[in-house]
Amino acid sequence: MAGVFWNDGVWTTEEQKLTGPMDHAFWLGSTVFDGARSIKGMVPDLDLHCARVVRSAAAMQMRATLAAEEIEALCREGVRRMGPEAVLYIRPMFFARRGMVPVRPDPDSTTFTLAIYDAPMPGNAGFSAVLAPFRRPAPDMAPTDAKASCLYPNSGRAATWAFERGYDNAVVLDIEGNIAEFASANLMLVKDGVVYTPSVNGAFLNGITRQRVIGLLRGAGIEVREEKLAPERLDDADEIFSTGNYGKVQACTRYGARNLNAGPVAAEARRLYMAFCEQSRILPAAA
Incomplete structure (x- = not known):
């Protein structure tokens, strides 16, 4: 599966390994994401998807480290990197690395990552x-x-x-x-x-x-x-x-x-x- 991935200011074409067994997200599920689409250069409602992932982070007691507009700009850059014929899934994510007693995530440990990858649209067969x-x-x-x-x-x-x-x-x-x-x-x-x-x-x-x-x-x-x-x-x-x-x-x-x-x-x-x-x-x- 071809894709581009962004984490901590770096773009790569390989998935980065981001969590370990002591990360809060790994064992207590403090992860939110959103799913947008790029369909051959079209990005319908991308701004709304980016805004929602920020709201989701807040609802899960995390602190978003990027604003919706910054996430949207990264998504657009990633889509351009994949080219005009690509049909893509766009997945911005926030997750918490640390927790606080008893189980809530530490908002200051919130981390952002972005995955944009090939994902063909399903056909019209129903x-x-x-x-x-x-x-x-x-x-x-x-x-x-x-x-x-x-x-x-x-x-x-x-x-x-x-x-x-x-x-x-x-x-x-x-x-x-x-x-x-x-x-x-x-x-x-x-x-x-x-x-x-x-x-x-x-x-x-x-x-x-x-x-x-x-x-x-x-x-x-x-x-x-x-x-x-x-x-x-x-x-x-x-x-x-x-x-x-x-x-x-x-x-x-x-x-x-x-x-x-x-x-x-x-x-x-x-x-x-x-x-x-x-x-x-x-x-x-x-x-």
Whole structure:
């Protein structure tokens, strides 16, 4: 996997070994990250992703050592180093090296690193999903206001549960038993031409791509409603699709035992999003 990596003022094309067994992040999980994309020279909402990683660090009791604008400048430099045809994942991270009694991280030990590497976009064939017996924690149970690495093992076990049963992804619920999201992306469903998505309640991140797609759909005259959604709403949905940084807009073409079409609303959401991406271009398009 080709990539560029930044740490302590130095760019390299090899992964640097940054932690050891005594580092707080290594054994107590004080790590936050964000995920942005560069798609052939386009960097949609890069500024928002960089701002969020700074907020995540604060939510995890760390002290960001770089401002969002400084992180964005580094990301742009890394993208330029990879060239105009690269399709990349952009991952800025903060982590704590030391801890304080009893378990909290020492804010003054916060360290920043950046990884930018090849990550092809998934195709448009769609994915399958199933409702998994796992829930997202409430805000008083976990740092759900941060994009924190410690939250992802729960998503991972939901995804593994689904994979072992022949599905690509899992739907997880919130603490009240309503739909929260997919294990790795936000969720939207369509019924009679209206888009429905779970209302933000602190159980899941209000994704940057989610917010962007909602705005684009509403701007195109498509009604989007944010509300509590019982899992049964998925059983008769006309369309189901995901929004997230890794795949942007992806259609769910099989939910449980039911096959679905990659419908027109998901296709329009994807078209609108990719058109929006052109506004973020920092490298010229290939001739």
